[in-house]
Amino acid sequence: MPIAEHLKPSLIELLLAAADDKLMLGHRNSDWTGLGPILEEDIAFSSLAQDEIAHAQTLYEFLGPIAEKDENELAFGRTAEEYRCATIVEPHDEFDWAAAITRQFFCDHFDRLRFRRLAQSNLKPLADLAKRIGAEEQVHVDHADSWMRRLGRGTTEAKQRVQKALDQLAPLAVTLFEPVDGEPALEKDGLYPALEQPMIELWRHEVDGVLKDADLSAAFTDFDPSRKGGRRGIHGAAFGELLEEMSEVYRIEPGAKW
């Protein structure tokens, strides 16, 4: 099925948001390779980084012919305001593992819902891809949930540290829900069909359920629709540094074949 011309710009925004979230998250996770608090989590964060970056790459490849750009150019060749990632994936975790796993917990639950939605798209190749990514997200969600429970029910220090991370990151988690420009049309035309309830409600239900079970809590607010954020290209200071570091090699010679 060809994509209607008038929907293309919004579809590009939507898929860039998904790919950009994953690229940044994967890059941040890769910082933990060799530095994980235990061997299993060193492996886990390295695998999560591989998963997220592989998903991002495949989404950029998918977008390539639609956006008429090569996947490397999409990944590394844009200016900061052309990125569509949510604010929560931008700041560095400062090697606080409680912050890293909490960020992953919020993003994994969001992504599982996002790809469940995309899996119902009337654009079949996108739906096929989203089904596979969604299945992989399940492993991420199980991993993050089990750690929330372990830390929340663990030692006093573990509980305090993860609660502190939740307090810091909960206000940023809602930035995941900022709509991209043209999202209502994508929903209406079946490219990004709505789920049975608004995404934020489903997400809160899942996340709060795990936190309650883990004897932890988080105070969420709704995304303020009057505020423009990452999905509209407004990024914090940490993003500039992140982008510069990430695209350093690409910028030496854009278009080079490695």
Added chain:
Amino acid sequence: MPSRDSILSDLETIDDPEMPISIVDLGLIERVEILPHPPNGETGRADVEIDILPTFVGCPALDMIRDLVREKLTARGEINEVKVNFLFDPPWSVDRITEAGRARLKEHGVTVPEHGSRLPVHGAPKLTTQLRTSAVPCPFCESRSTYLDSPFGPTRCRMIYYCEACRNSFEHMKRL
């Protein structure tokens, strides 16, 4: 004209870059189409189109697999062009791994979920990552006193288990 069987035999000689079994035994090959070229078939030459199902989205071995497939098939002389498509429908699953492939992986300390099994991951109790289960027998001593040590492993498609009987770690393919 190259036959489908002869193409599959060639593909059976190509090992997955991350796994000690062939891409055929791993169940990656979904479709092989032989298109006579020129179309009248008088030269006995053909183009070949192959659909491959990636195990994981964006698996880093994909480019290498495509190159190995092209190299192998064009070396035969009777094949001109090889087109490789990567598809997600139908989804690849551990159930596509052949019996021969399972046996060979086991020799290398990698087990594969039984056909139709659900554990682990989906529907598993989620209290800790050290999930105890009798569903995954140890490839070395067959004991079922094993537990999931890490849901992530050396490649994206594998997890790490530990056997309490023979005290060996082993790998288990992920069922998504």
